[in-house]
Amino acid sequence: MIIKTLFPNRGRLFATFGLILAFALADAVVSYRMTLRLVENARWVVHTHEVLSELEGTLSALKDAETGERGYLITGDESYLMPYKTGIVEVQEHLGSLRSLTSDNARQQRRIAALSSLIAHRLEQLRQGLDSFRTAGPAAARATILTGDGQRTMDAVRWIVAQMTNEETRLLSRRSETSRESGRTVLWTLSIANLLLISLILLAAYLTQRDLQRRRQTETALLAVRDELEVRVQERTAELATANANLRQSTLELERSNRELQDFAFVASHDLQEPLRKIQAFGDRLRRKHGEALGPEGLDYLERMQRAAQRMHVLINDLLTFSRVTSRGQPFVPTDLGQIAREVLSDLEVRVEQTGGRVEIGDLPTLDADPLQMRQLLQNLIGNALKFHRDGEPPVVTVTGSLLADGGPPWARIVVADNGIGFDMKYLDRIFTPFQRLHGRAEYEGTGMGLAVCRRIVERHGGALTAESAPGQGARFLITLPVRQTQGESAA
Numbered sequence: 398m399i400i401k402t403l404f405p406n407r408g409r410l411f412a413t414f415g416l417i418l419a420f421a422l423a424d425a426v427v428s429y430r431m432t433l434r435l436v437e438n439a440r441w442v443v444h445t446h447e448v449l450s451e452l453e454g455t456l457s458a459l460k461d462a463e464t465g466e467r468g469y470l471i472t473g474d475e476s477y478l479m480p481y482k483t484g485i486v487e488v489q490e491h492l493g494s495l496r497s498l499t500s501d502n503a504r505q506q507r508r509i510a511a512l513s514s515l516i517a518h519r520l521e522q523l524r525q526g527l528d529s530f531r532t533a534g535p536a537a538a539r540a541t542i543l544t545g546d547g548q549r550t551m552d553a554v555r556w557i558v559a560q561m562t563n564e565e566t567r568l569l570s571r572r573s574e575t576s577r578e579s580g581r582t583v584l585w586t587l588s589i590a591n592l593l594l595i596s597l598i599l600l601a602a603y604l605t606q607r608d609l610q611r612r613r614q615t616e617t618a619l620l621a622v623r624d625e626l627e628v629r630v631q632e633r634t635a636e637l638a639t640a641n642a643n644l645r646q647s648t649l650e651l652e653r654s655n656r657e658l659q660d661f662a663f664v665a666s667h668d669l670q671e672p673l674r675k676i677q678a679f680g681d682r683l684r685r686k687h688g689e690a691l692g693p694e695g696l697d698y699l700e701r702m703q704r705a706a707q708r709m710h711v712l713i714n715d716l717l718t719f720s721r722v723t724s725r726g727q728p729f730v731p732t733d734l735g736q737i738a739r740e741v742l743s744d745l746e747v748r749v750e751q752t753g754g755r756v757e758i759g760d761l762p763t764l765d766a767d768p769l770q771m772r773q774l775l776q777n778l779i780g781n782a783l784k785f786h787r788d789g790e791p792p793v794v795t796v797t798g799s800l801l802a803d804g805g806p807p808w809a810r811i812v813v814a815d816n817g818i819g820f821d822m823k824y825l826d827r828i829f830t831p832f833q834r835l836h837g838r839a840e841y842e843g844t845g846m847g848l849a850v851c852r853r854i855v856e857r858h859g860g861a862l863t864a865e866s867a868p869g870q871g872a873r874f875l876i877t878l879p880v881r882q883t884q885g886e887s888a889a
Contacts, residue, residue: 417598424590431583438576444498445569448505449562451494456558458487459516463551466523470530471867481523488516505561512557519550559803677703727767729858729882734761734771734811738796741776748783754792756783761798762809765882770854775813777847778874782815787869792817800880808860811876819866828864858882 462484468477492513499505526547680703688696738758742749749756756779779794786792794815801808820828829852851874855862859879866872 417594420590420594424587424594427590428583428587431579431586435576435579435583438572438579441572442569442576445565445572448495448498448565449569451491451498452558452562452565455488455491455495455512455516456555458484458491459519459551459554460484462488462520462523463547466526470526470535473530473535478527485520488520492516502564505564508557508561508564512554512561515550515554515557519547519554522547522550556803563804727769729765729767731763732766732768732771733763734766734775734798734809735763737761737768737771738775738779741772741779744776745779745783748780752783752786752792754783754786754794756794756796759795759797761796761811762800762880764809764878764880766858766878767854770857774851774854774876777851778813781847782813782817782872785817785872786815787818790816801877807880809878809880811878812873813876814871814873816871819868819870819872821868822866825864829862 461480463481465477465479465481465484469475469481492509495509496506499509680699683691684696684699691699735758738761742756742758745756775796779796782794783792792815794813796811796813798809798811801810829848852862855876855878859882861877862874864872864874
């Protein structure tokens with residue numbers, strides 16, 4: 398009687414509860430199966446990340462072995478062989494993991510076989526280098542390094558690793574998208590199922606006399622949420638207005654800063670140069686008209702003053718050249734680097750004859766670039782190679798180029814190598830810093846801006862510039878540039 402009194406539509410109520418129970422069980426089964434599918438997709442994503450991690454570990458371990466061997470050849474210290482020994486062990490462990498992880502991918506298995514062969518060959522080269530060092534001394538070991546066989550083997554290793562990485566990246570993209578789709582499907586399915594379940598529960602609640610009270614409570618709660626959301630929207634709108642005002646202020650400050658930089662360039666190119674020209678001009682007049690009255694000591698002071706003014710003039714011009722790489726560059730157009738290099742060689746003909754050296758230019762690619770800046774880049778690098786040559790030995794400079802094909806957009810590698818005095822690799826970052834010199838002005842002329850300008854030119858073209866060298870063993874400057882630039886790229 399009590400149930401009848403409280404729930405006059407008990408048949409409909411029981412049917413609704415039964416429907417809710419059946420729907421909840423079906424929802425649980427579907428959710429379980431879809432969750433298993435989601436977990437499986439996530440497992441494949443994790444698997445792909447593991448393959449990428451092992452590829453990175455393989456290359457890192459091989460580099461560690463190479464670094465350890467090179468450190469030992471340079472110093473003769475046995476402690477440098479620890480990374481070499483550890484790298485040999487780790488690279489085999491990574492290769493074993495890669496074979497296991499990619500056992501279901503025949504194409505990757507073939508690449509792993511080729512990669513294992515190349516790594517074994519590179520490890521054998523490292524071992525031969527150690528044997529040469531121990532039996533014939535450092536000179537023989539360095540000669541083995543300078544043949545470039547190791548670099549070519551490492552380039553082949555990197556190429557295969559890049560191919561495998563691209564393959565796994567494509568798999569990762571596809572599997573991640575599948576996982577996201579599964580997640581969205583699970584989310585939508587569960588949301589719809591839960592919505593239907595809630596609807597059924599609300600229907601059951603409607604059959605009770607308390608439905609009206611609950612509905613009122615729900616409406617009150619929704620109104621409260623709406624009011625809170627309106628407050629948050631207003632607050633967020635105010636924050637966005639403030640952010641926009643700050644952005645406009647930052648833009649104005651940036652424009653002001655750019656104007657100040659332009660003013661500085663104008664002052665450096667005109668106002669600062671004019672006093673220097675007057676110092677030099679009046680110095681020449683003073684020497685010409687009153688040289689006898691000054692005497693030897695006065696003439697010496699005058700000579701020092703004029704040399705200092707000339708150095709200041711060169712420094713200002715180099716600073717302007719550095720600042721104008723981006724501010725006054727030209728749009729990128731198809732540029733034949735071989736033609737540029739031959740024109741640079743023609744400009745440097747007198748210096749080549751003075752040093753008794755020679756410059757060999759190989760096949761260089763055509764790429765999208767600023768022709769004037771490419772000319773400046775090659776002239777600085779070839780000019781440095783001619784300048785920093787060893788006493789009693791004519792400089793020999795080679796300029797070679799190649800294309801790097803890794804399945805993505807093409808890149809060009811330009812190498813400028815010489816047989817000059819070289820430098821210690823610990824100064825690698827320093828040589829590309831403005832006004833940084835490794836030698837005094839008395840030994841070699843210059844202001845230390847040439848390589849800084851070169852790096853800025855390469856970075857403006859979206860590339861990278863680095864070097865390899867050893868004292869007394871010459872230097873190799875490696876330029877990596879994209880073959881194709883963004884359409885319509887300008888100097889700004």
